[in-house]
Amino acid sequence: MLLSINPEHVENILNGNKQFEFRKIKCKSNVDKIVIYSTSPVMRVVGEVEVLEIIVDTPDEVWELTAEFSGITKHFFDVYFENKEKAVAYRLGKVKKYKEPLKLMDFGISFAPQSFVYI
Incomplete structure (x- = not known):
């Protein structure tokens, strides 16, 4: 699946x-890889x-399970999940940074997904 992620978080x-x-929502399919789309101002798949x-x-x-390697503050986490009963965390493994960032069109996608899109 392809996720739209803020450039600061992408860097981390x-x-x-x-x-x-x-x-806030778990994807319906079991995924083994996330393709990273860095949002504005980068606007590229990196x-x-x-x-x-x-x-x-x-x-x-x-x-409790993710805090040590969350890459975000507790305050940011709490604001993001405010009034939510469930939270979803994808534990990330091996990272592959593309030598040349790609456009969404290279994946057949014409617009940045609000959250994620299956590819």
Whole structure:
């Protein structure tokens, strides 16, 4: 699947500081790889990362399991999951940064997905 991710978080994923990607909704399919679309101002597909595990639980439980390598602050996490009963965390593995960033059209996608799109 291809995920739209803020450039700051993309950088932290690529350099290994962020080992979890958080979402409010779990994808319906089991995925083994996330293709990373870096949002504005980059607006390019910059790499991909292996998905090792998908954690779905309460926000408190997910934070407890992921905090050390979350790549985000507790405050950011709490604001993102405010009033949510479930949180989703994709545990990230091996990262592959593309030598040349690609356009969405290279994947047959004409617009940046709000959250994710299956490819």
